[in-house]
Amino acid sequence: MIAGGLALAPAGAFVLAALALFVIDAFSPGKTSGGVLAGVSAFGAVGALAASGVFLLSGAASGGIELFGGQLVVDGMSLLFTFIFGSVTALVAVASFDYVREMPHRAEYYMLILLAATGMSLMASANSLAVAFVSLELASLPSYALVAYLKGNRGSVEGGLKYFLIGALSSAILVYGISLVYASTGSLLLSDVADAAGEAAATYPGVFGTGVLMIIGGLAFKTASVPFHFWAPDAYEGAPAPVSAFLSSASKAAGFVLAFRILLVGFPIQSVVGAIDWVLVFQILAVLTMTIGNFAAATQERVKRMLAYSSIGHAGYVLIGLAALTGVGGASAGATVLGASMLHLLVYGFMNTGAFLFVALVEHWEIGRTFEDYNGLARQAPLACVAMTVFMFSLAGLPVGGGFVSKYYLFAGAVGAGVWWLALVGAINSALSLYYYSRVVKAMWIEEPIEGRTIAHYPTALYAAVLTAAVVTVFLLPGLVVFDGAAFDAAAALL
Amino acid sequence: MSNPWIAVGALALVGLAIPLSMIAISSLLRPSVPEQGKRAVYESGEVPTGDTRIRFNIQYYMVALLFVVFDVETVLIFPWALIYSDAVAEFGLGPVLGPMLVFLAILVIGLGWAWRTGAVRWVKSERAEIKTQL
């Protein structure tokens, strides 16, 4: 066991790094070197990563440590997700060194990333609806500003505006849902809500059911699931590419961890099924999200927008984890499929971040956004293109990276839990996704290079981040077993 | 016990009746003398210039923004202040005062940063510079 305060060390690393940046930047505003800023951010993120990794794999918090009267809880799931946030933030911080090198307000950029990461790690630990809302806003508000970071770029501002408009609306819906749940159960603490949920669902099914449905809506926004996915393509395309990487990997994982905790701890399906059958809701959402995301991705002409839609599709795969909790096959089947969702988010954190960082590299070279602009890129930047190929095939689920293992667990788990048709829809969508992912690979390796395109220099930090993500993605193919036990235990502890 | 809504309804009725009757009675009693001077905007004796829809200096925006954020933070201090003495008696000074000091320290770091980066620095326009020199 670890002492109470120490359990918050991962979140504390993010906070301290953010506050350190405020102090550092106050000494010579706007003139701090990018290396210092990126270094402090990466240091904080690696600190969070290391602390959560050590706690997770040593089993120090396996029983769950409750803090502040049960408002926060540090357990296997929160540590696993903080590990994801730490790794994504570290990759993005390193990659941003090159990306924002010439831009004004660099310090603010890193501060916002670290503050958003703080919010995400608190979302992973939130054990009451109040903390859930506050930490979700702490993660969202910096994200809006980050998407609109390129103040003079119309796409960036438009993406930020749409993200903000839909985000403000869905957070208002979330908080109204919370108020309805509070009205019918009389508590905001998830364990107390669960105790009162059965009675509330029987006495006030309308109020309680509407509240739960509105909370699910608010969470669907954060995970970019249908029907609150409209912001995602525009925000991801308009945002600076490292920010897209950060949002589509870390922010999505944060939405999911909150959804897992609130639904499984706060609204156990067996006691609320009378008012709202949220497993059914998630079955519908999962199928819609997978299908819409993948079909829309297949029709895109621009690589970044294709990745944005594919990120919606992946949210659909992860939703299977909640949609398969039908009770068929017992608790162990449920734990398998839920743990598989968590593992998929872990792998996704590396492969998707890497893919968006490759797009950042291309944006840095200013060679265009469409598939055609990528033609023959492998002749000029072979190393980066090998990495991108790994990301693409791993995202599609081919056995070159960890994406294969986590998808296999996910679909096998769904079959084990008696929802074979969800696994079937997922497999069909994966096959479709291979089409549009391989378009990128084909453009890079097979098509003839564009005449007259020159690449002046190869940014070291961006390359380092992309290659690290690729190496970890490949390593996770055999290496996912390291996290297997932790994820399945974390899932079993929730059910 | 009588229905409490009767009192609410009576209050609403009286609240409407008083201003309406005042307007009605005064319009019956007062003499009507239309005159141009009565229609003019009164601006502390000054002759009014321009209309009300002017553009405010954009620099007020930063001040307003900082005000909104820091003003609302005080709302989180009120409940703490309300239970402060009882809580100190029960838990001791440290656990009660400490978290609030951390909260305020974070706010001070933010304010200090905003100050240093020039969020509250007032940039004078050239015209204002000339005015002060005269």
Next chain:
Amino acid sequence: MVLETVPVEYYMVLSAAVFCAGLFGVLTRRNALLFLMSVELLLNAANINLVVFAFYWGEITGQVFALFVIAIAAAEVAIGIGIILVLQRNFGDVDVTDATTLRW
């Protein structure tokens, strides 16, 4: 106390009405500033519920949470106004339907 005699359903109807007014504003207004005001209505509808049911259940969690919601609403407005300002600078208007450079 009035609250003991006014049924709690009335307050729920009030908050639902405020919520619907806000939702109507969000869906129909094209001016970004009016959108922000409508979102404030949505949040305050939730606040009504929280405060009323804090009293109903005889505890103060809901009231304290309402204070947090107020604080977050202010932060949200601060960010929103900033984004609307850059919207005005790039598109010359605060009409949210003007920003349409990104499509499908």
